[in-house]
Amino acid sequence: MNTSKAMNKLKAILIDLGIPRESLHDDTLLHRDLQLDSTEIVEIVLGLKQNLGIKVKLGGRKDLTLAQVCDRIEAEMLTQSQSSHVS
Amino acid sequence: MSLDTKLASDEIKGLGIDLAYIPWMTKLVEGYDRETLKLLFTAKEIDCCQSSSYPHRDFTVCFATKEAVAKAFGTGITEDIEWNQIEAHLTQDKLTICLHGRANVLAKRATIYLWKARWWHWDEHVLVHALAI
Incomplete structure (x- = not known):
């Protein structure tokens, strides 16, 4: 999955949560800019698992931009892909 | 002095409270x-709740327990502590907690x-209160 596909999937989940599309940019921060609470973080994590089959950790204290979340999505996809090749 | 009062003054290492909304959990359980x-x-929690x-x-009680325990650690859910490392056992009205993995390590370290x-339930909400001793 390339960056734009990961970003599109992430944005689709956020739009489903009721966040306006025009609020979503690469440098948008989950907490400071979107004011996401813990229940919405849960929904993003579950949405990524259900749609992409990956487990992305978003629970830390560090506020992440959408681009940083996409980096984590891609890293997890790469790890998963490598482990499936090994097995 | 009661046992609980003594614990409050001497032994409590952490306190966490969480309020969760049952219709939100219903949406998750039915949507995923x-x-x-x-x-x-955990698989055990899913089987028990179902x-x-x-x-x-009961799913809402389990989730609120995880959040309350994570808060009692003083951190909330982090990259170190995952939701499924905190297991809630709900039998009748009794709520007990079992930690796994990193959460268990952090508890021992603390x-x-x-x-x-x-836990308490009213209308469409659940409140869980967890004490770390």
Whole structure:
């Protein structure tokens, strides 16, 4: 999955949560800019698992931009892909 | 002085409270498959809640317990502590807590050897209160 596909999937989940599309940019921060609470973080994590089959950790204290979340999505996809090749 | 009062003054290592909304949990439980829900719940929790007479309420109690315990650690859910490392056992009205993996390691490091938890349910909300001792 390339960056734009990961970003599109992430944005689709956020739009489903009721966040306006025009609020979503690469440098948008989950907490400071979107004011996401813990229940919405849960929904993003579950949405990524259900749609992409990956487990992305978003629970830390560090506020992440959408681009940083996409980096984590891609890293997890790469790890998963490598482990499936090994097995 | 009662035992609880003594604990309050001497032994409590942490306190966490969480309020969760049952319709939100209902949406999650009905919207995601079992494999996805295992990011939040252990297999045992899922089986227990699904066989309960009040599954959505019990899933909400389990989730609020995880959040309350994570808060009692002083951190909340982090990259170190995952939801499914905190397991809630709900039998009748008694709520007990079992930690796994990194959460268990962190508890031992913080010399937490006992958890006391209580829960309340009214209207469409669940409140869980967890004490680390």
